Amino acid sequence: MRKRRKPTFAAIVLEEELASGLHLAEPQCRFHDSCGGCSWQAVSYDRQLEIKRDWVEQVFRDAGVEGVRVPPPIPSPQPYGYRNKMEFSFAARRWLTREEISSGEEFRRDFALGLHAPGAFDRVLDIDTCPLQTETANAYLSATRDFAIASSEEPYHLRDNRGFYRYLILRRGFNTDQTLVLLVTTERKPDVMAAYVEHLSASGLKPVCVANGVTARLGSTSEGAEIHIDAGDATMAERLGDGVFAVAPDGFFQPNTLAAERLVDVVSSFAALSGSETVLDLYCGVGVLSILLAGRAEKVIGIEKNAASVDQARVNASLNDTPNTYFLSGDLDEGIRHLPDGIQVDVVVTDPPRAGMHSNAVQALRALAPKRIVYVSCHPKPQAENLAALCAGDMYYVAEAQPVDLFPQTPHVENVALVVRR
Numbered sequence: 001m002r003k004r005r006k007p008t009f010a011a012i013v014l015e016e017e018l019a020s021g022l023h024l025a026e027p028q029c030r031f032h033d034s035c036g037g038c039s040w041q042a043v044s045y046d047r048q049l050e051i052k053r054d055w056v057e058q059v060f061r062d063a064g065v066e067g068v069r070v071p072p073p074i075p076s077p078q079p080y081g082y083r084n085k086m087e088f089s090f091a092a093r094r095w096l097t098r099e100e101i102s103s104g105e106e107f108r109r110d111f112a113l114g115l116h117a118p119g120a121f122d123r124v125l126d127i128d129t130c131p132l133q134t135e136t137a138n139a140y141l142s143a144t145r146d147f148a149i150a151s152s153e154e155p156y157h158l159r160d161n162r163g164f165y166r167y168l169i170l171r172r173g174f175n176t177d178q179t180l181v182l183l184v185t186t187e188r189k190p191d192v193m194a195a196y197v198e199h200l201s202a203s204g205l206k207p208v209c210v211a212n213g214v215t216a217r218l219g220s221t222s223e224g225a226e227i228h229i230d231a232g233d234a235t236m237a238e239r240l241g242d243g244v245f246a247v248a249p250d251g252f253f254q255p256n257t258l259a260a261e262r263l264v265d266v267v268s269s270f271a272a273l274s275g276s277e278t279v280l281d282l283y284c285g286v287g288v289l290s291i292l293l294a295g296r297a298e299k300v301i302g303i304e305k306n307a308a309s310v311d312q313a314r315v316n317a318s319l320n321d322t323p324n325t326y327f328l329s330g331d332l333d334e335g336i337r338h339l340p341d342g343i344q345v346d347v348v349v350t351d352p353p354r355a356g357m358h359s360n361a362v363q364a365l366r367a368l369a370p371k372r373i374v375y376v377s378c379h380p381k382p383q384a385e386n387l388a389a390l391c392a393g394d395m396y397y398v399a400e401a402q403p404v405d406l407f408p409q410t411p412h413v414e415n416v417a418l419v420v421r422r
Helices: 009-019 043-062 098-102 135-150 188-203 255-269 287-294 307-319 332-339 361-366 380-390
Strands: 085-091 112-116 124-126 165-172 178-184 209-214 227-232 236-240 243-247 276-283 297-302 325-329 347-350 372-377 396-404 416-422
Touching: 043 380, 043 416, 085 124, 085 135, 085 332, 085 361, 098 124, 098 178, 112 135, 135 165, 135 178, 135 188, 178 188, 188 209, 188 227, 236 255, 243 307, 255 287, 255 347, 255 372, 255 416, 276 287, 276 332, 276 361, 287 297, 297 307, 297 332, 307 325, 307 372, 332 361, 347 361, 361 380, 380 396, 380 416
Parallel strands: 178 209, 276 297, 276 347, 297 325, 347 372
Antiparallel strands: 085 112, 085 165, 112 124, 165 178, 209 227, 236 243, 372 416, 396 416
């Protein structure tokens, strides 16, 4: 089975080992076999890391990226309780697990706040606690459930697009002890939000920010919601490495702060900056990598398509006093091809979304011809395909790779690859 060239290699190996009883661990969540959030809990963490390393090697071989030794992933400092962000869904119809059905217990079926069953947009499990987030975040989950159940407003009906409560997004600063709460609803009702703020306070919870995201869009996503701040600051602070970053209710930040610090160390090592280089940071988001590399470079230019993220990156640059960082908004391939006159890029750092870099951006990067490219990816398969395209014609070669496990108990892994010009 290991020799089959399949994108689901890690899942295939895991199923084989579970069936044979190898490398088993005791799951910490009673929903582990019903919820799509952390399906690998029954496998020991050491073995999870081995399977992820084998998977990265497999996708590299499948893409034709040869001769790269993939070391074991750098483990997450915390295999549980590591997530600084979780998103939970409301539903007007609760999906019961097999265990709940067989228990003979009566359950309320017209309300759920939790996570989806795998591959099912309309099946929401009512989850009272999640071991991937902190106990403080679980207290916010519990308080929000109590408030919504007691409210006269209805949870969202997934199939007919009606109801009020849609999503609960919790963000927790591991290094700042701050919590941000985003309650997403279908319409704006300030009186409900004021009551929610009071309920959190009465529950002994002290969020730095309570926000209301409003969206009536179809589909199971909270993206694009109109944000209103109902209590506290407009952002939450989180420290990462030597930097401090303002995290907006709808902004992106690496979900595992402690492991992300190790990821930054790998990126910095691969970039091998001496202080004289110009660095181009593609898909720079809110500027985390740009700002953390700025002290080792002469200049860092970040490019990001999302204009709101660019604005936040500029705020973060000011917070961290990095005047040698510059941020541009626009399409990646156009941004690469039309850099300001006289700019000679020495090192490129690219951290694209799961789908990888568009072929136009890959070709624009080859035309730019930097000496080193540090490619960060949360999905090694499209990363490997992009690396093969970058290395076509012997212009570049992949010198090193290093997975970093930002997602314990799941099949996902972050991978960093160093590409060097010949």
